[in-house]
Amino acid sequence: MRIHFIAIGGSAMHNLAIALHKKGYQISGSDDVIFEPAKSRLDKYNLLPEEMGWNPERISHYLDAVILGMHARIDNPELIKAQELGLKIYSYPEYIYEQSKNKLRVVIGGSHGKTTITSMILHVLNFYKRDFDYLVGAQLAGFETMVKVTEDAPVMIIEGDEYLSSPIDRRPKFHLYHANVAVISGIAWDHINVFPTYADYTEQFDKFINTIEAGGSLIYCKADKDLNEIVEHSKADVKKNAYAIPEHEIVNGITYLLPERTALKIFGDHNLMNLNAAKLVCNELDIDAKMFNEAISSFTGAAKRLEVISSDDLTNVYKDFAHSPSKLKATIDAVKTQFTDRKLVACIELHTFSSLNKDFLKEYAGSMDNADDAIVFIDLKSFEQKRMEPFSEEDVREAFANPNLKFFNDAKELKAYLLGLNYSNANLLMMSSGNYAGFDLPELAASLKR
Known part of the structure; x- marks a missing residue:
């Protein structure tokens, strides 16, 4: 070929x-x-x-x-x-389907948690040396590439993005995979440049359910009200299986699954819900709960998803891919819940088309309220690159509805501010789908003052 x-x-x-x-x-x-x-x-x-x-x-x-x-x-x-x-011209999701149409296809969709759920499944399958193909949206430890396609693997695990497939194919990618087993992790409006209204966006998930092969399985988040309504009203010929946060406890900054008290290397309600989604998928692949727990205990997380940059007895520094309002709030809440006695310095870089859209900006209201020190950064070049109209510090403060929020549009000034803080008994959380105008986060973490 x-x-x-x-x-x-x-x-x-x-x-x-x-x-x-x-x-x-x-x-x-x-x-x-x-x-x-x-x-x-x-x-x-x-x-x-x-x-x-x-x-x-x-x-x-x-x-x-x-x-x-x-x-x-x-x-x-x-x-x-x-x-x-x-x-013959294919988009890459079309070609992924061509490579997997004779396999059992597991497709993980949703506005958040896709990469983490996919990564968890891959980790467990790899732990038990199962033969599988995959497409995942981040580089994972133990996997050389983010895509694997072979002749013999009986199953393919696919992270199903809802963004467009190609310049000449305006269908969302996850509509093209025709899942046998599908996951929807939740719905939070994103990609406003393509789906201008919330209704436009949610419709894509309704359509996704209808692309599942007849007799297949849909695994979905019980905590998402709008998603539950879509699933409830769907006439698709699929088995429906809801999931929620599993029983757990937090002791000295470590999360344990109950009742077995399986110690985890990850934390936060969203990660725990992601874990339950992955567990249900693995059950469909003949890996029972006991086997899953044994394997998932060594899972350290997907790249840029609450990834630890540095850690000691007084301070942890994390980087995270969070950029939408729901992801931002969930990530901040996760770190605060895990370390209730530590101050949290949280910084978000507004970088995506949606986050730099002035009409969408109001969706961020209250999303950083749980941070002790809330910071928003925008690289002015992002507006230029995306050919979008810049907005002011006042616009950002009003949209986030947080009177204590700090705003920076100069990377040097942001770095100087962060380095000037006291991090004794405090965590730093840096969130972005960009790169903070070239910030070296490990270098920053090593320079923090106590």
Whole structure:
């Protein structure tokens, strides 16, 4: 098979390219710019394009298929050439389905917790040396790539994103996988640039349920009222299984599952609900509760999901991918609940299209109230890159409805403020889907004053 990737440098795209290369396919690709770690990974497998940029001469009748990344535009010259030649053009979720249509497909959807639930399932399957394929949205310890596709694995675990599939396919990715076992972790409005109203957004999850194969299973969060209404009214031919927070206790900053008192390396209500979702999926894969608990006790979390940067007896520093209002609140609440006697300094970088949309900003009201020191940072370049109208410090304060909130749009000033705080018996939580204008978080953590 000869496959060409347009926009091969994307997170999922370069991982899929490597996975297909390992499967024996002949892979080529193009992009206008490729960043690390994709650049080094592609180079390792001799898949890095010799020249950056788009060249229609790369497209010919010899190709069996073209996979189109979301980064490409509809006027991309390679895409136009492929269309003129009548080549089969896939989005990457379409091609993932092609690779897994003869397997049992587990698809994890929802506005939050997808990567963590997927990671937990992979960890447990790996613990018991099960044979499986996967697509996950973060780099995991023990897994070289974020995508694996083989001929023989009987099951594929897929993180199902609700964002669009490609520039020419406006369907949400998770609609294309046709799950046998599906998870919906909850619904919290996101991607306002694509789904302008809450109703538009929730509709995608209703449609997702209808894509589940007849007789399949739907595992969903009982705590989400709107999700429960959607599931209750769905006429899809699926088994419905709700989950909630498992029984547990917290002792000296460690969470234990009850009644077995299984010690966990993770914490927080959302992580515990994610754990129960993963447990139900694993039960569908013939891993019982006792086996699951034994395996999950060594799970340390997905990258950038309450990831520990540094830790000692007085101070923990975490980084987290939280960016939407519900994720922000849940992450702050988790750290405060786990360490009730410690002050919490919490900083969020507004970076996504939704969070930088002035109309959406009011959704953040009250989301940082549980932090002792609440900080919002915006890199002004983010507005420029996304071609969006900047808003002021006053707009941010009003939207968050927090009179004590501190605002920064200069990375140096933010860093100086953070370094000037006293972290004796205090935790620092840095949240962003960006990079704080190039912050070196480990270096920052090592420099904190007591």
